Amino acid sequence: MGMKGPVIRKMKCAYGKFLRNKAMYISPKWFPDFANFRRQGYDFDARYDDGLASFYDKELFELLDLKAPALSKDLKKDGGYAKNGKKGFDTIITRLQKQCYVITSDFCYSTDKYGNKYGWGIAEYSTPEKFLGKKFKNSVYKRTPEESYVRVLKQLKKILPDAEQKQIEKILR
DSSP: OOOOHHHHHHHEEEEEEEETEEEEOOTTTTHHHHHHHHHHOHHOOOOOOOOOOHHHHHHHHHHHHHOOOEHHHHHHHHTTTTTOOOOOHHHHHHHHTTTTOOOOEEEEEOOOOTTEEEEEEEEEEEOHHHHHTHHHHHHTTOOOHHHHHHHHHHHHHHHHHTTHHHHOOOOOH
16 A cells, blocks of 8 residues: 555645645645745635635635545535536645645545455545644744745755756746
């Protein structure tokens, strides 16, 4: 079985499609700054109130926030995205991850009648606030989004010494 779930649980890190629709881990130390700059300093309600999030994003976010942690298949069923239902679940959940309002908190596997796990892991989603807790909540909006961006940029320059600043900036946008 995959190692993603155990890594997420043990490290208490953020995992999701945060950049260019690619899944990655971000340490709990750096995720608050990363989320702050990606959220532009907005909590989800403020983003919606300012017209920066769609009704569909709000609907799915609120469902997840209510049920977190929740398996993708349950969110699809409860949100009406099942067969012949609403379209766009994957697009919305990816957008919410990119904006750092949703993270993958684990992967669960189906089991056969003998209790053996099989198949692809089913993503379990949560909000960073619920999964990472107080540490995240108390630090996510501590700085301005610009200050958080500069901190993330500096950290990436440190761990990617051969990358040019322009390349890193392009990745982050």
